[in-house]
Amino acid sequence: MRSKIICLLALILAGAIACQKGEEKIEVAALEEKVDMAAEEEAIKAALIKEMDTFKNFDYEGIASVWSHEPYIYHNSFGIVGWDSLSIQYKTIIREVQEKGPEYATIRELSASNFDIHLNGNVAFVLYDEQSDYTWEGEESSGVHKVMKYFEKKEGEWKLVAVLPGR
Numbered sequence: 001m002r003s004k005i006i007c008l009l010a011l012i013l014a015g016a017i018a019c020q021k022g023e024e025k026i027e028v029a030a031l032e033e034k035v036d037m038a039a040e041e042e043a044i045k046a047a048l049i050k051e052m053d054t055f056k057n058f059d060y061e062g063i064a065s066v067w068s069h070e071p072y073i074y075h076n077s078f079g080i081v082g083w084d085s086l087s088i089q090y091k092t093i094i095r096e097v098q099e100k101g102p103e104y105a106t107i108r109e110l111s112a113s114n115f116d117i118h119l120n121g122n123v124a125f126v127l128y129d130e131q132s133d134y135t136w137e138g139e140e141s142s143g144v145h146k147v148m149k150y151f152e153k154k155e156g157e158w159k160l161v162a163v164l165p166g167r
Contacts, residue, residue: 040158041117044124044151047158048112051149052130056107058094068152068159076164102135109133109142122153130165 047066054062067073069083080086097105109131116127126149133142146166151158 035119037119040119040124041115044117044119044126044158045112045115047151047160048126048128048149051160052110052112056110058097058105060090060094063090066160068154068161070161072161074162076162104138105134105136107132107134112147123151124153124158125150 051063051066054066064087067083067086069087071082071084073083073086074081075086075089078086078089080089093105111131112128113131114129118125128147128149129144130147131144135141148164148166149160150162150164152161153159
């Protein structure tokens with residue numbers, strides 16, 4: 001009985017040592033995977049600006065390249081969930097603009113400033129000021145408002161997953 005207890009204690013001690021070494025390996029791995037936050041923030045800004053530029057130019061292929069093509073994406077302005085539905089919405093907008101011309105819709109300015117980027121692993125959200133000057137459905141509009149956009153990193157690229165425009 002005494003030898004069984006000693007064997008059990010030896011086994012527990014060996015397990016504890018192995019766990020401690022495993023924790024050390026995890027800490028070393030975490031240190032090796034340091035993220036260049038500045039580079040990630042610049043990549044997120046670049047994706048955000050590309051989305052704005054492609055929308056300004058009514059470029060469907062460009063728009064599609066910056067969005068994640070998932071069923072969970074969301075665009076608050078349109079009240080649309082899912083890439084399939086959002087893709088149809090963008091195609092419809094672009095077709096209407098092409099058919100009705102610049103009197104119907106023209107985006108003269110669409111730019112961003114004052115970025116506040118929050119990054120956590122492969123997801124990020126950005127709060128920023130959006131400046132716009134445009135004609136939409138024949139009505140002139142311009143101004144600055146807060147916008148929040150959410151991104152996820154897929155296959156090394158930051159893709160848009162949600163847009164929550166301010167008023």
